[in-house]
Amino acid sequence: PTSASxxxxxxxxxxxxxxxxxxxxxxxxxxxxxxxxPGENFRTFKDVCITFEVFPIAVCEGLISRLSPQxxxxxxxxxxxxxxxxxxxxxxxxxxxxxxxxxxxxxxxxPSIPKPTSKNIPLPKENVPNFKVLHLTDTHYxxxxxxxxxxxxxxxxxxxxxxxxxxxxxxxxxxxxxxRDCDPPKAAIENLFDHIVEVHPDIDYIIWTGDLQPxxxxxxxxxxxxxxxxxxxxIMKAKFPNIPIFPAIGNHExxxxxxxxxxxINDPQFSGNWLYDEIDHLWRIxxxxxxxxxxxxxxxxxxxxxxxFRIISINTNYCYFLNLWLLINATDPISHLQWLAxxxxxxxxxxxxxxxxxxxxxxxxxxxxxxxxNYFKIIERFQATVTGQFFGHTHGDEIEVFxxxxxxxxxxxxxxxxxxxxxxxxxxxxxxxxxxxxxHPESTRMVIxxxxxxxxxxxxxxxxxxxxxxxxxxxxxYNMDGLRPDDWNELINRMEDNDDLVELYHKVEGVLIxxxxxxxxxxxxxxxxxxxxxxxxxxILQTSLIDVLHTCLKYxxxxxxxxxx
Numbered sequence: 001p002t003s004a005s006x007x008x009x010x011x012x013x014x015x016x017x018x019x020x021x022x023x024x025x026x027x028x029x030x031x032x033x034x035x036x037x038p039g040e041n042f043r044t045f046k047d048v049c050i051t052f053e054v055f056p057i058a059v060c061e062g063l064i065s066r067l068s069p070q071x072x073x074x075x076x077x078x079x080x081x082x083x084x085x086x087x088x089x090x091x092x093x094x095x096x097x098x099x100x101x102x103x104x105x106x107x108x109x110x111p112s113i114p115k116p117t118s119k120n121i122p123l124p125k126e127n128v129p130n131f132k133v134l135h136l137t138d139t140h141y142x143x144x145x146x147x148x149x150x151x152x153x154x155x156x157x158x159x160x161x162x163x164x165x166x167x168x169x170x171x172x173x174x175x176x177x178x179x180r181d182c183d184p185p186k187a188a189i190e191n192l193f194d195h196i197v198e199v200h201p202d203i204d205y206i207i208w209t210g211d212l213q214p215x216x217x218x219x220x221x222x223x224x225x226x227x228x229x230x231x232x233x234x235i236m237k238a239k240f241p242n243i244p245i246f247p248a249i250g251n252h253e254x255x256x257x258x259x260x261x262x263x264x265i266n267d268p269q270f271s272g273n274w275l276y277d278e279i280d281h282l283w284r285i286x287x288x289x290x291x292x293x294x295x296x297x298x299x300x301x302x303x304x305x306x307x308x309f310r311i312i313s314i315n316t317n318y319c320y321f322l323n324l325w326l327l328i329n330a331t332d333p334i335s336h337l338q339w340l341a342x343x344x345x346x347x348x349x350x351x352x353x354x355x356x357x358x359x360x361x362x363x364x365x366x367x368x369x370x371x372x373x374n375y376f377k378i379i380e381r382f383q384a385t386v387t388g389q390f391f392g393h394t395h396g397d398e399i400e401v402f403x404x405x406x407x408x409x410x411x412x413x414x415x416x417x418x419x420x421x422x423x424x425x426x427x428x429x430x431x432x433x434x435x436x437x438x439x440h441p442e443s444t445r446m447v448i449x450x451x452x453x454x455x456x457x458x459x460x461x462x463x464x465x466x467x468x469x470x471x472x473x474x475x476x477x478y479n480m481d482g483l484r485p486d487d488w489n490e491l492i493n494r495m496e497d498n499d500d501l502v503e504l505y506h507k508v509e510g511v512l513i514x515x516x517x518x519x520x521x522x523x524x525x526x527x528x529x530x531x532x533x534x535x536x537x538x539x540i541l542q543t544s545l546i547d548v549l550h551t552c553l554k555y556x557x558x559x560x561x562x563x564x565x
Contacts (some may be wrong), residue, residue, distance in 0.1 A: 019095040022086035030075060030082075055218070056154045062218030066256040070270055071324060078327045085327060087369075106331045108338050108374045110381050111345040118384070118412075121484045124448040129438035131204040134196065136431055137359075137392025138420035140252070141232060142214035145185035151178045157215040157424075158182050174461030177429070183214040183422045184429065188466070192421060192429065193239040195468045200433065203243055205305070208236070209392040210250025210359040215424060217257040225255050226278055233282045245286045248313045249279065249299040250359040250392065251320055260317040261325045263297060263334050275299070298334045302343045309445055310352045312343055316360035316391075319371035330368065337374050344382040353387045353445035355436075361391040361417050363400055379413050380405060387445045388436070389415035395427055396420075397452055401488050411485030416450065423457055430454040430471075447483050449475045477504070 045068075049060035084105065087095035146161045151173045153163035159173035159182035166172055176191070177184045196203070212232045213225055236245060251258045253275060261272045273296070280295040291301035299315040317323055318333040325333075332338055340356075347354050360367050362375040379386055379402055389400075398417035404410040419430030433451040437444045452471045460466040474480060478501070480487050495502050 019086055019090060019092050022090060022095070023082050026082050026085065030078075055156070059155055059218040066218070066220075067324070070256065070259060073267070073270055074324055074327050085330070090321070105370060106374075108332060108341050108378060110341055110377065113345065113349075115381055116348070116384050121444060121446065121486075122442075123482050123484075124437060124444075124446075125442075128440050128443075130448060131434075131436040131438050132200070132202055133434040133436055134200065134203050134206045134431065135209070135390055135416070135418040135434060136206065136421065137209040137418045138211040138250070138395055138422055139189060139232065140183040140211055140214050140420070140422035140424060141186065141189050141228065142183035142216075143186065143228065143231075144214075144216075145177075145183065146173065147175050147185070148172045151180040151182055153181075156181060156217065160216075174457070175464070176460045176466055177423045177457055178461075179423050179426050179457060181215070181425050183424050188429065189235065189421070191466055192431070193235065195466070196431075197239055199468070203240070205244040205246065206236075206240060207311075207355075207357050207390050208245055208247045209357055209390060209418065210248050211252045211392060211420075212250065213252040213257075215252070217252075220255055220257060222255040222274060225253065225275075229253070229278060229282060233285075237285060244305065246303070246305075246311050246313060246357060247279070247283055247286070248357045248359050248392075249275075249315055249317065251317050251322070253279075254317065254323075258317070258320055258322040259325065260299075260315070260320075260323050262329055265325065265328075272299075294339075298336060300336065300339075304352070306439065308350070308352050310347050310354045312340065312354055312356050314340060314356060314358040316358040316362065316367065316393075319362065319367040319375075320360055321366055321368055326368070330370075332371075332374070337371070337378065340375075341378050341381075344378065344385055348382060348385045352385065353443075354382075354385050355388040355390065355445070356386060357390045359391060360393045361398070361400060361415055363415075364394065366393070376402065383412040386413060388434075388447055389413065390434075391415060391417050392420070393417075395422070395424070397430060397432070399488060401485060401492070403489070409489075411489035414447070414483070414485050414488055416447065419452065419454070428454045428457050429466075449473055449483060 046060055046064040049055060049064065050057050054060065055063070083096050086092070142157070142160065144160045144162075146159065146163075148166070149159050149161060150163040150166045150171055151158050152171045153160075155163065158180060159178050173182060175185075176188045213220060213228055251260075254260050254272070255275070259272075261270055263272075265271055276296050276299050279299060280292050283295065284292070287295075287301065287303060291303055294301050299317075300313055302310060302312045304310050315334075315336060318326070318336050320326075344354060362372040364372075379389075383402075394417055396417065397419040400415035400417065401411050402413040402415070404412045416432065416434070418432040420427060421429050421431065423429060431453055433453065434447045435449045437446050437448055451473050453468055454471050455466040455468045457466075474483060478491055480491060495505065
């Protein structure tokens with residue numbers, strides 16, 4: 001493989017979009033919608049897609065046929081500023097033609113109760129109880145994967161029974177999966193769970209952060225999505241019968257993909273009720289009945305799992321730039337962040353600690369900036385209550401560190417992003433184990449250590465079976481006192497002056513990217529610097545470039561600087 005990651009159609013869309021093309025495309029859609037009968041314009045789009053070979057014919061036809069009904073519905077009802085929408089979608093304020101900042105559009109109301117005084121977080125004590133937590137994400141199980149099928153087809157997803165004729169032996173899909181544009185077969189999913197049951201019999205609970213469906217976005221259906229949801233829940237229930245599981249919803253659970261209408265969309269053809277009703281029913285085996293109203297309303301919930309310890313599962317699909325329903329209204333869709341702020345205020349008043357789980361990491365380029373900005377504002381206010389954040393979506397093993405807007409040398413929170421189970425694309429499968437401060441009078445409920453587990457997919461296909469191993473434990477390999485926010489910040493500072501530590505990091509994690517985001521003058525957010533730690537690639541090549549790219553996937557530090565107070 002020549003790249004560390006590739007997210008298929010979604011990355012192709014984003015990489016091809018600029019401010020100008022975004023505006024031109026939307027104006028074109030609006031113009032066609034205004035002077036065409038419903039459906040006519042999309043026949044033109046299909047012809048363009050086929051003529052210019054944007055995708056193969058079947059993909060063009062499938063995507064257009066799935067997207068055209070909802071896009072027609074949206075465009076005939078949309079009431080939005082094109083400049084503003086492109087600025088939000090592309091995270092590019094230069095799209096704002098009239099000079100207004102997208103950040104001025106809406107603000108979550110933070111309850112007026114004063115924030116508790118910030119306190120230093122103590123180091124974890126030795127020999128205190130802890131929870132062992134498994135984090136699974138982005139399984140993308142493909143029930144139509146076929147060993148020996150074509151792994152280099154023209155469609156966005158290959159290794160399937162209809163993935164064209166194999167032209168050479170090296171193009172054949174392996175038994176356990178493939179680094180190319182392929183999702184894992186059932187055998188790989190079952191091997192993962194069997195390994196976890198054997199090696200980790202002492203798991204206290206599981207967080208499962210979405211994207212169960214494969215990447216066949218041009219051919220998926222609601223019926224197939226529901227069938228796969230039911231199959232995956234049944235497998236999880238059978239493999240972990242006595243372990244609590246806390247799920248979150250991913251963007252691939254929608255149909256069409258990324259489609260999450262606002263709750264006021266009650267047309268049966270487009271409403272999201274089919275999905276929320278289904279997950280409410282399926283998740284009921286792990287969650288109490290009292291969370292059903294918010295799951296059925298918008299796919300999110302808040303549950304007290306232990307005395308003074310709460311897990312909140314949020315639906316980040318309402319910040320996703322590819323959720324076309326945001327064209328109708330992107331102002332805190334379904335009042336989700338406002339609900340989160342109120343939930344955290346109630347938790348603070350009850351002296352509870354909270355872990356937030358979700359799919360798309362706020363601050364990630366796929367999440368609209370204004371939504372991320374408001375989320376960061378909430379985290380800053382409730383930094384003493386939120387003691388852990390856990391996401392997926394990127395397919396990489398990543399960390400987001402949140403800095404105090406009034407003191408950028410002080411970190412206030414951490415978000416952990418787990419690696420994907422799918423190898424799509426150019427990843428080894430991986431998962432996380434967290435050790436969380438457990439039940440004792442002085443518990444912080446913070447992550448006190450984390451392990452990353454993986455296996456070499458190419459070796460598994462050659463040897464006949466995956467050989468799972470622990471790639472690292474964070475505190476041990478990086479000589480960290482703990483995993484408090486300031487501990488992560490201190491590690492990054494050490495890396496800036498320690499080439500050996502950087503090289504170690506590269507060898508273990510692959511590519512390290514350090515990105516700075518900033519809110520300036522209460523309105524402007526700019527990505528002002530991206531730093532790549534330098535490393536001699538000759539040394540990496542001596543230890544096998546493929547092993548480095550595939551160790552535990554791409555690993556990022558995102559330093560989130562939110563100067564909006």
